[in-house]
Amino acid sequence: MAPATFAYRYQSVLVPVIFEPWARELIHRADPREGEHILDLACGTGVVSRQVAKHRANLGSLTGVDHSSEMLEVARILAEEADLDARWIEADAGALPFDDDCFTLAFCQQALQFFPDKPAALSELRRVLKPGGRVAACVQKELEINPMLKAQASALDAHVGRSAGDAVRAICGLPDGDEIRRLFEDAGFQDVEVEATTLILHHPDAKAFAEGAMGGMHTGDKLSGMAAGAIERAVDAFLVGLGDCLDGPAMHAPHVSNVITARA
Template identity: 30%
Template sequence: MNEQTALWNGTAGHAWVDTQEVLDGMFKPMQDLLVEEVPASSATQVLDVGCGTGSTTLAFARRLGGKGRCTGVDISEPMLAAARARAEREGIPADFIQADAQRHAFEPASFDLILSRFGVMFFEDPVQAFANLRRAAKAGARLRLIAWRSPADNPFMTTAERAAAPFLKLPARQPDAPGQFGFADPRRVHRILEESGWADIDLQPVDFTCTLPEKELVRYLTRFGPLGRFLHEVDAHARAHVIETVRAAFEPFVHGAEVRFTAGCWMTSARV
């Protein structure tokens, strides 16, 4: 089991499931852009890569209205269990596959739209992954991805680790490594897609205004990112001090009962 599989079937996957509604609300602007940007009539077989708990998969399935089929793929069993439960609860036809999209044997030429909201930055070998996805795409199929730009473009996403740095030994983020900012460099992303056989590659910077309830902020900042992974390593007294310090660092983003921040992303498109 590689690091990403272990992470998303462990602490990170369970954190997403536990805070599903909060995260869906935060990232709804990205989902809306992905879903609304493509006319439903132009895509009948849709693949959502790194689908997580299924929000984007189900949103596109609702848009198709039974005129096609949406499939979500993810490595996280707990997140997929939540996605399947949501689909059943809402009566939405969708398929969910637990697999690594880098290696999974998709039916060749079976999808006319491949999309992802924050699901493609974690591949061990992204060229292999996107070559595999291209084989699964029909002639003329489109690729639509939303991924984070750089840490500098996303100060909200790095506030917790910066504030906690004096108290915890957190690993430094490695440029281009699998992880949240793995697709931050647009030249690298263009090269990955070009080498894996995609054409008409285009990356556009997009800024989204995201919100979450202030009452959920501490739960969010203690469950995700490097802080969420390493906070358990300190004793209860130290943990309380770290949380207090980190929460104070988020004060610039707090507006009454709401937390607001700008998410700096790339909207990437390509075609077979």
Template identity: 35%
Template sequence: MNQQPDLSPAEVYERYLSRAIADPWTRVLLELALPKPGERVLDIACGTGSVARQVAPMVGISGQVLALDINSEMLEVGRAQPSPAGASILWQEGDATRLELPGDAFDLVLCQQGFQFFPDRVASGREMRRVLRDGGRAVISVWQSLSRHPLYEELFTATARVLDAPISDVDVAFSLSNPEELYTLLSEAGFHYIEITPRSLFIRMPEPERFVQFSILGAATSVPAFASMDAIERFALVEKVRAKTHAIIQGFRDGDSLAFSMETNIAIAK
């Protein structure tokens, strides 16, 4: 990717984080979700649409896919991507804690790495349950703990120190790592059958020299500590964090990529 000074956080997310991380993890999510032709699917916290685009061919032209996110810029970037075969995708801005959707409307609700960001997780879980038809299922993935992701642990530890902030302000993506907590949340939301499965995947990320830049800019799509910064503030942060983490990041370098494992918990709730 050519460096572009006007590249937005949502564009960085799609070109860098979505293609290297979200796309391969979507395949894992859908292997467990088992979408069927003709099903009605809701992709909550869809981001730029990795899950929506991959599930559309699986449910086919007789199916329906609604991609919902609270971030209008992510939706705009998602709409701009090539349309997949199968079901057409309807893109809609919306709040996961208060879905403006009818009950019993979907066969399958998918949420990849979004649940941990919701301000009221139980309310979001109840909304997922409400919009599912009887016998429907929700499949939700959340990252395992930051300690299981040493590259990101170094990145966010250094970032928190530069910002003089608690690490909880910057590592939101890893904030729902306890499978028992996830189980309890879904149980309180009204799901009766809940199975949580751990999964691990080896990731390769291009352009190692821009890992800090793209990770922080991509996180500005969802993490308030980064979203509240202007471009100059984020640039200054990137330069400081890059200097502090350069040697450690090089330890994950494999040729022209960074290579590392990521681990997630995937819940199937019915």
């Protein structure tokens, strides 16, 4: 993995702070069983898959799907390093390349809000799950109750431009639990539960995290091409925006998402 790639920055900066804690939360909710066939939808660099393998041995199969070949390449490398037997498939969530009734459990972490056709993606997810199969997902709630993202959006607005801040706001683009419930039910899911859930995210060096997060977020590096002084001012604005989430050099920020569980 070349450190300069976006997927590497995403994996090294954002995954340990944000996506590993949420992966563990989803796995706790779903409690994977031995022999299960698991789909990691919009898997990114494969964090849910790696955490599932740590949680439960003797899985039936483990399949990660993402639209980004760069993310999947990092997932493959990390899986090989961990001696993890998994398939990594490049595909669109709205057109999954699987037969009906393939999986018993699916995870989808912080991705539904980005799917261009959410009903199609959820219908496809329902199709590839066996009857009674389970899904565990999470989707970011409003920007106003997520201080880390709010600080990031504000800093980007002020120092890069509104379109850069909009990329962060898109992370919070599907905050309504009732809307999410309707989407799942309309796709044919049953026993749909949506619960607002808060995790406290930690990093011992908030400045290092801010520098990395601005260049490793879901939507790409928003600081590329800027002069060093301008980058420093944007990072400083991010830190000021964190306010009470700073404890000396460290960051302890609440991160609020809707957690969804449902059955096919």
